[in-house]
Amino acid sequence: MDFLPKTIEFLTDPNGIGFPLLIGAGLGVILYLMHFTTKEQKAADEEIEEKKDRFKGPNLPYEPF
Secondary structure, three states: OOHHHHHHHHHHOOOOOHHHHHHHHHHHHHHHHHHHHHHHHHHHHHHHHHHHHHOOEOOEOOOOO
């Protein structure tokens, strides 16, 4: 049961190596989430373009104005 307090102390000590590891892990998670959302956004954009191409016709404008 002494593992959790020692781990927290290791990760929050600004003079040790645990704090930079914690910051690096946090940045890694943020970058992964940014990559995941970008991939999902690209898929959504491609789906919209496919729908535009499907409804493309002489009398169907892309925008109302």
